[in-house]
Amino acid sequence: MILPLHEEVRARVRDALARLHGITDAELTIPIEYPPNRALGDLGTPVAFDLARRLRKAPRAIAQELAGAIGPIAGVSRVDAAPNGYLNVFLDRPTFLLARLGLAGSLPPAPARPEKTIVEHTAINPNKAAHIGHLRNSALGDTLVRVLKFRGNPVEVQNYIDDTGVQVADVVVGFQQLEKLSIDDAKRIAASTRFDYYCWDLYARVTEWYDGDKERLKIRAATLHDIEHGVDPTATLASFIAHTVVHAHLKTMARLNIDYQLLTWEGDILRLKFWARAFEVLKETGAVFLQSEGKHAGCWVMKIDDPDAAPAEDGEEDPEAREKVIVRSNGTVVYVGKDMAYQFWKSGLLGRDFLYRKFATRMDGDTLWATTSDQSQAVAEHPKFGDAAATYNVIDVRQSYLQKLLKQALSAIGHPQEADRLKHFSYEMVALSxxxxxxxxxxxxxxxxxxxxxxxxxxxxxxxxxxxxxxxxxxxxxxxxxxxxxxxxxxxxxxxxxxxxxxxxxxxxxxxxxxxxxxxxxxxxxxVSFVGETGPYIQYAVVRANKIIGKLQERFGLDETATLAGLPGSPPDLINEDAELWALVLEASRLDEIVEQVVRSLEFAVLAKFGFGLAQMFSAFYQNPKQSVINEDRAEARRWRAAAVVYCRQQLTRVLDLMGVAVPARM
RNA sequence: GCGCUCGUAGCUCAGUUGGAUAGAGCAUCUGGCUUCGAACCAGAGGGCCGCAGGUUCGAGUCCUGCCGAGCGCACCA
Known part of the structure; x- marks a missing residue:
């Protein structure tokens, strides 16, 4: 927890600027940074550089004035002007650490963020085993969920299941045409083998089969039609494949501590006529209109407004390039239409809801829910799903264009705020070396x-x-x-x-x-490497920290609480003089700042690097014989070091938890 | 053609509101386990930050152009 201190320093600098120079503009940002080493300060700001021109003064002089005028700040021992113009802040070290361990004072409560956020991730076609590309999606999505929860956002995690798409149809074609297998055969295979692996191979063979004769694609189209319209035996076989593979995916993801609250099935969106309702909304608001001329004649289209696009240079631009067909001239809806209906529901704008059934048990024992369109399966008592204030759709960068269309659709039906609060969490793909x-x-x-x-x-x-x-x-x-x-x-x-x-x-x-x-x-x-910048490296640091605390108990009969209890009021010489120890504590405290940066940038690499860097600092500390805790004869020194270890371990454990990673008992 | 991303050490990558001396891992080389257990640590070498301009007190970071790479832009899903 360091952000409250950032805010305090900012406020005091602002206050001093107002008193000294009458500067009160709210736009003036006061960046808080970390000087390159602790000898220069713990926090610093280059604010004097910004003001140099405005005040017609050298940055150094401005910084010196500020340092003199800023007055005492709780938790700060001194404020210095560096010769080059930086204003640097030195923290009161013992107070800082004790507060963070809950041994002194109290930290301000985290800001309340009551607005519900939906995170949709994973969305693997349920027709084959998951691969590493899917894992990137799920790992990013699950980390997003954890990070949002960490800062107090209520989150609903959804996994979209495209059970009525071409990919499932292809595997159905494999069973029926290539293998001549019935639903009972499929059940037998599922009971005796890795069904998702079986489908992986079969799917590849179906692709080859199509390549052998393009006429065979007509069989795919017919199969897809049967699936969409519930024509048996095809529909039942498709449903069995999708369900079996979804269970396999859930199992795979659970191995990485990833799970969901709700599975939304595309088939239910179709059967509950979500699109018909979304289409009404789109027509009522004029978001889509029936094109009467040009190559899109007879189609319902949406205007694509692209403020970033360069204006047509000589008026020769193709007007149709600025339109997206939503409903084809034969009356069928294009793929993105279903997505719009789903998104309207997520944002609470559809005016229609799914039915729900219990699907499985989550890792924490809660129910994993699934949508349904079957009254006989529906459970009356269920949590309220959908209708969120904000949405994150975790999908790879190739879907950027479609995600942009979704935002535009929200805008076009008169909900620009919802459009603004729909975020496409995009990421690049995973290829193979x-x-x-x-x-x-x-x-x-x-x-x-x-x-x-x-x-x-x-x-x-x-x-x-x-x-x-x-x-x-x-x-x-x-x-x-x-x-x-x-x-x-x-x-x-x-x-x-x-x-x-x-x-x-x-x-x-x-x-x-x-x-x-x-x-x-x-x-x-x-x-598969465990050396260097890896997850196990961070785990190892925490296991070592635990080892120290265990030894402390063994050697001195002091448990963690007893060790720390002796700290308040004890001489602070060690923490005041030991630069390495202090650097470790200060770095460990930055987790809240890192989490904010992560949510702002949606870059979890920042979290990963922070965890690794902190673990690295801890490992160096641990390995340094001069920093030994249990071989330290001076009781106070031992306590301060133990306190740093406890704090560091706590923060590293939190980092690992945000990444969905546990701490092993031993390594 | 238009749009979006990217180009940093031998390799893989950080550098995310423009800030103090451009970093990490791997690989190479030199040291370190009777120590809070070496999945580790200490140290060394290794950089026209693609190229050229510009903005700024300050540019790997922002702007423009060029070169190179990847991905999008359907009455597919």
Whole structure:
């Protein structure tokens, strides 16, 4: 918790500026930064540079005036003007640490954020096993959920299931046409094999089959039609495939501590006629209109307004390029129409609701709900879903255009605020490194275009990709080998559990540490590594911290509370003089600031780097014999160091929790 | 053609409201386990921040142009 101090320093600088120079403009921002080293200060601001021209004074002189006029600030020991013009602040170290441990004073409460936020993520086509690209989506989405909750936002997590799309239809075609299998055969396969893996292979074969004769695509169209209209046996088989694969996906995600509150099924959106209602709204508000001329004649279209687009230079611009067809001339709705209906519902603007049924049990024991359109399945008592003040849609960058259309649709029906509060959480895709593609047996022809690209694109249609569970298995196996080597006294099931925790940390950290705009060229060897900047590195730091606290009890018979209880009032020399210890405490306190930055930028790489950097500082501290806690003879020094360890461990544990990662009992 | 992203160490990447000396991991090299357990730590080498202009007290970060790469822009989903 450092943000309240930032605010206090800002307020006092503002106050001093008003008194000294009559500067009261609210637009003046006072940036708070961290000087390059603690000898210069704990916090600092370059505000004097901004004012130099305005006040016709050297930055240094302004900073000096401010330092003299700012007066005492609670929690601050001194304010200095640096020779180059920075205004630097030194904190009262003992008070700072004691307050953060809840041993002195009280920290201001977090701001209330009562408005409900929906986060939709994962949305994997339920026709095959999840792959690493899907994992990036889910890891980002779940981290977003955790970060929002951390700062007090009520969050509803949804996973959209496209059970009536082409991809499910393709696997149905595989069962019916290629394998000549019935629903009972499918059930038999599901009972005896990895069904999602089976579908993975079958899906790739269906793609090849289509390539063999384009006429076969007509079978796909007919299958899709049967699914949409509930024609059996096709519809029942499709439903079975989708449900079975969804359960497999849930299982996969649970291995990474990812789950959901509600599964929204596209089939229910169709059957409950959400689109018909959305279409009414769009027509009533004039958001869409029936085009009577040009190439879109007979279609219902929406104007695309693009304020960023350059104006047509010589009036030769194609007017149709500024229109998006929403309803085709044959009366059927385009894909994005269903998305609009779903989004209107999320934003509480549809005037219609799903029915709900219980689907499964969540990891914390709560109910995982699913939508339904079947009265006989519907449960009367259910939580209120949808109708959120803000929405985050976690979808890769290729969907940017469609997400933009969704925002425009909200605007066009007269709800610009809702449009503004719909955020497309976009991120780049996961591809494969050439080395990994080769290991999988997908080496492109060295003379082909593909070979010249910086990475190899994943393709579900070709069956080219790394399955999520295969990756997780490999990482866990490797972790288990390490655990077996180091913790041979532990029973096998406990070792297994630890390996699973370490594996989840490795995978999740790997998926979070890149910025959203970076294409991850997935390399298997890099992903399974536990050395350096990885999740297990952070876990290891926390395990070491726990070790110190355990030893303290063993050696001195003091538990954590007793150790800390002796701190208030004890001589603060150590923390005042030990730069390394203080740097650790100050850095640890920045979590709230980091979380705000993460929500503002939607960059979880920031969180990952913070966790790693703090763990790194702690590891150095731990490894330094001069900083030993239990070998320290002076009781006060021991207590201050223990306090720093406790605080650091607390903050690192929170960071891991935000990443959906647990702390192993031992490593 | 238009739009959006990206180009930083040998490799993979940070540098997200323009700030003090451009960082991390991996790889390479040198040290360190009878120590709070080395999944670690200490240290070394390694940079025209794609190129050229501009704005600013200050630019890896903002603007313009160029070069190079990726992804979008359907009466597909």
């Amino acid at each position: 050439h080395a990994t593609a080769q290991q999988l047996g997908f080496a492109p022809d060295p003379n082909s275009e593909e070979a010249k690209k910086p990475f190899v694109e994943v393709s579900g249609r070709k069956g080219l990709g790394v399955k999520a569970d295969d990756l997780i298995d490999r990482v866990i196996d490797k972790a288990l080998a390490e655990v077996d080597r180091r913790q041979s006294d532990l029973p096998p099931d406990e070792r297994r559990r630890i390996a699973e925790q370490i594996g989840a940390a490795a995978v999740r950290y790997f998926l979070i540490k890149y910025s959203r705009t970076t294409v991850i060229a997935f390399d298997i060897d890099e992903a």
